[in-house]
Amino acid sequence: MFDLDRWREIFQSINKNRLRSVMSGFTxxxxxxxxxxxxxIVSGLSNTFKGAFVDDAQNAMFIRVWKTSKPYKGLQTGRRIQLKNKDYNYVTEEYANKIQYQSARIYKNFAIKYKSNASNYRVMAVNPDHQFLEKTMIxxxxxxxxxDLNEAAKVIVIGRLIKKDLFGERPALGKRVNVNGSSYLIIGVFSDDGGDNEERKAYIPLTTAQRMYGNNDYVSQIALGYNPNLSLTEAVTFGNRLERDLxxxxxxxxxxxSALSVRNMAEANKGIGQFMGILYAIVIIVGSGTLVAGIIGISNIMIFVIKERTKEFGIRKALGAKPLSIVSMVVQESVLITxxxxxxxxxxxxxxxxxxxxSLEExxxxxxxxxxxxxxxVATLVLILSGLIAAYVPAKKAANIKPIEALRAD
Amino acid sequence: MIKIEKLHKSYPIGKDSLHVLKGIDLHIKEGEFVSIMGSSGSGKSTLLNIVGLLDVHDEGNYFLNGQLIKNMNEKKAALLRNKFLGFIFQSFNLISYKTALENVALPLYYKGISRKERLKTALDYLEKVGLKDWANHLPNELSGGQKQRVAIARALVTKPKVVLADEPTGALDSTTTDSVMDLLKDINNEGMTVFVITHEEEVAEQTKRVVRLKDGLIISDEITAVGKSKAV
Structure with missing residues (x-):
C-alpha cells in the first residue's frame, strides 16, 4: 500500500505545481x-440556551400565586391568593408518585450582620429538598x-458571596450572624451556577420563618421536581393537571x-429542544451546502488540472505507465491535498x-x-471521499484516452 | 521483429471515414535501421503509432517480436511498450517539471526498478548521450538538441528491442541533426532495431533501408548505399 516512489512522484508534482495545489487546497x-x-457558532448558541437553565433542576416546576384576574363562583376579581401548608401537603399526597423533590418557599429580604459588616440579602425559607431543586452546591x-425543620432551628446556609462580603477570607462556618435582629448559626456555605445573584442568597428552614415572621402557615411558592422517569410530554401533562386541580x-x-400558574421546566425544555432541532437542521443544510460548494470547487480545479496534464499522461503511458497507475497517482495527490x-x-x-x-456571550x-x-x-471523511471522487472521475477519463491523442493534447 | 500484413487503418471524420493505411505489408528484422519516408498525409505517422502500440489498427495482422497484437487493452499495451519499445518524438515530450535525469529514469520507474538503481542507470545513459553534466537541469534549461538527446537516453534506458523515432530531427538544425543521427547509428550498431520516420532525404540516406509511403501504400522499399556497404 505504501509506495515510497509513488509518494515521491506525488510530492514532486505538488511541489512543482504549487499554485495549482494551493488553489485546490484553498477551496x-x-x-x-x-x-x-x-x-x-450554533453549538455556542445551544450552550447559551442550555446554560440559561442550569440555575434550576431540569425537572423543576414552580407553583406561583398572585391576585385573581377573573371573577369565579361569585368571588371578586383582585382577590389575593395565599398558599398554605395544607396546599403543600395536598400536592404531596395527591401526586406522591409523580414527584421526586418538593419544597415550599417563603421570600424575605433581611439585613444580615456580622460584627461591623452588614448588608441586605434575600433570605429564602425552604425545605431540605430545595437543595436539589435549586442545584445548590454545598x-x-x-x-x-x-x-432543623422540626425544631424550627435558627440555622442559616449562606451563599459564597455573602460569606465573602461579611467574613472576607476568614471562616464563617459555626459563627453566628444577626438576621433581622435574631441570631442564626451558620451551618453551611454554598455556591450556585446561576450567577452572582444566586450566591448572594441565604436559606433558612421553612418552619423557622413561619414561626418567627408572622406566626402563620403561609407559603409563598411551591417548588417541585417531577419524577425524572416521566417523559417530557407526561411531565407537561402532569403540570397542566396540577394547575387545574389547584x-x-x-x-x-x-x-x-394571574391567580395561579405552574412554571414547568418540561415545557421550556421541550421548546428549546424543538428550537435547537430546527437550528441544527438549518446549519446542516447550509453547512452541507458549503461543503458541496467546496467539493464542486475542487472538482472544477481537478478537471482543469487533469486536462492540463493530459499530455504528461500520454508521455507516461508511452513510457509504459498503466492507466491504473496514472489514476491512482492523481487520486492520491488529490486526496492528500484535500x-x-x-x-x-x-x-x-x-x-x-x-x-x-x-467573548460573544453578552x-x-x-x-x-x-x-x-x-x-x-464525518467532515474529514466527506473531504477524503470528495477528493477521491473529484479526482477519480476526470483522471479515469484522462487515463483512458488513447496515448496518441493524449500526446497530441496541449 | 516487426511483421505487418495487410494493415488497414481509417479515422472517422464526421459521418465519413478517412482511409489512411490501405494495406501495408512490412517486415523488419532484428537489428535493422529503417526509415519511412513520405509527404505529410501519406500515413507514415499513423504507421509508427500502430507499430508503437499508441494506436490500434482496423484490419490485418501485426506481430511484435512474434506476438500477435490483437485486442490489446491499455494495461497490456503499456507493459509491451515498457518492455520492447523506446520512443523518440519530434517535440521531445519531456516532462517539464522533472530534471533530465528524472525524465530518463521515468521508464525504469514503470518497470518497477528501485530508485537508487534507476538513477544510476539513467545517469549512465545520460553520459552516453554526452549530457552527464546536465543531469539536474530542467528541460527548459536545455537546447533543442540537448532535449532530443535526453529523449534518446530515455528511449534507450529500458534496453528496448525497437526504437521508434517520429521525425526525431524535425525540430533541430543541421548540426544537431547530425549529432542525433550519429547517436541513432551507434544504437543500431549495438544491435537495436531502429525505426525512423522522416521527410528529410539527408536523414533517410543515413539509414540502411528506406521505405516510401504514398497515400497509405508502400511505393518503394530499398536498401540504401549505407545499407549495402554494411551488408558487404
Missing amino acids: VAFAILLFTLLFG DEGRYMNER RNKLNIHPDDQ TLAGYLGLSLGTYILSLIGN KYFIKDPSVSPSIVI
Whole structure:
C-alpha cells in the first residue's frame, strides 16, 4: 500500500505545481473553515440556551400565586391568593408518585450582620429538598435537614458571596450572624451556577420563618421536581393537571393565569429542544451546502488540472505507465491535498472558535462555541471521499484516452 | 521483429471515414535501421503509432517480436511498450517539471526498478548521450538538441528491442541533426532495431533501408548505399 516512489512522484508534482495545489487546497480549506465556524457558532448558541437553565433542576416546576384576574363562583376579581401548608401537603399526597423533590418557599429580604459588616440579602425559607431543586452546591458544612425543620432551628446556609462580603477570607462556618435582629448559626456555605445573584442568597428552614415572621402557615411558592422517569410530554401533562386541580381547590377560574400558574421546566425544555432541532437542521443544510460548494470547487480545479496534464499522461503511458497507475497517482495527490487542506481549515476554524470563547456571550448569546469530534470525523471523511471522487472521475477519463491523442493534447 | 500484413487503418471524420493505411505489408528484422519516408498525409505517422502500440489498427495482422497484437487493452499495451519499445518524438515530450535525469529514469520507474538503481542507470545513459553534466537541469534549461538527446537516453534506458523515432530531427538544425543521427547509428550498431520516420532525404540516406509511403501504400522499399556497404 505504501509506495515510497509513488509518494515521491506525488510530492514532486505538488511541489512543482504549487499554485495549482494551493488553489485546490484553498477551496477545500475555506469550505471546511466556514463549515466549522458555522457549526461552532450554533453549538455556542445551544450552550447559551442550555446554560440559561442550569440555575434550576431540569425537572423543576414552580407553583406561583398572585391576585385573581377573573371573577369565579361569585368571588371578586383582585382577590389575593395565599398558599398554605395544607396546599403543600395536598400536592404531596395527591401526586406522591409523580414527584421526586418538593419544597415550599417563603421570600424575605433581611439585613444580615456580622460584627461591623452588614448588608441586605434575600433570605429564602425552604425545605431540605430545595437543595436539589435549586442545584445548590454545598462548599462547606451542610444544608438544612428535617431535624432543623422540626425544631424550627435558627440555622442559616449562606451563599459564597455573602460569606465573602461579611467574613472576607476568614471562616464563617459555626459563627453566628444577626438576621433581622435574631441570631442564626451558620451551618453551611454554598455556591450556585446561576450567577452572582444566586450566591448572594441565604436559606433558612421553612418552619423557622413561619414561626418567627408572622406566626402563620403561609407559603409563598411551591417548588417541585417531577419524577425524572416521566417523559417530557407526561411531565407537561402532569403540570397542566396540577394547575387545574389547584385552581379548582382554591376556587380560582380555570383559565386565571394571574391567580395561579405552574412554571414547568418540561415545557421550556421541550421548546428549546424543538428550537435547537430546527437550528441544527438549518446549519446542516447550509453547512452541507458549503461543503458541496467546496467539493464542486475542487472538482472544477481537478478537471482543469487533469486536462492540463493530459499530455504528461500520454508521455507516461508511452513510457509504459498503466492507466491504473496514472489514476491512482492523481487520486492520491488529490486526496492528500484535500485532507491536508481540510485539516488546515478545521484547525483554523477550531482555533478561531477557541479565540472567540465566551467573548460573544453578552451580545450575541454565543457561549463556548466548539465542534464535536464526531462532526470533525464525518467532515474529514466527506473531504477524503470528495477528493477521491473529484479526482477519480476526470483522471479515469484522462487515463483512458488513447496515448496518441493524449500526446497530441496541449 | 516487426511483421505487418495487410494493415488497414481509417479515422472517422464526421459521418465519413478517412482511409489512411490501405494495406501495408512490412517486415523488419532484428537489428535493422529503417526509415519511412513520405509527404505529410501519406500515413507514415499513423504507421509508427500502430507499430508503437499508441494506436490500434482496423484490419490485418501485426506481430511484435512474434506476438500477435490483437485486442490489446491499455494495461497490456503499456507493459509491451515498457518492455520492447523506446520512443523518440519530434517535440521531445519531456516532462517539464522533472530534471533530465528524472525524465530518463521515468521508464525504469514503470518497470518497477528501485530508485537508487534507476538513477544510476539513467545517469549512465545520460553520459552516453554526452549530457552527464546536465543531469539536474530542467528541460527548459536545455537546447533543442540537448532535449532530443535526453529523449534518446530515455528511449534507450529500458534496453528496448525497437526504437521508434517520429521525425526525431524535425525540430533541430543541421548540426544537431547530425549529432542525433550519429547517436541513432551507434544504437543500431549495438544491435537495436531502429525505426525512423522522416521527410528529410539527408536523414533517410543515413539509414540502411528506406521505405516510401504514398497515400497509405508502400511505393518503394530499398536498401540504401549505407545499407549495402554494411551488408558487404
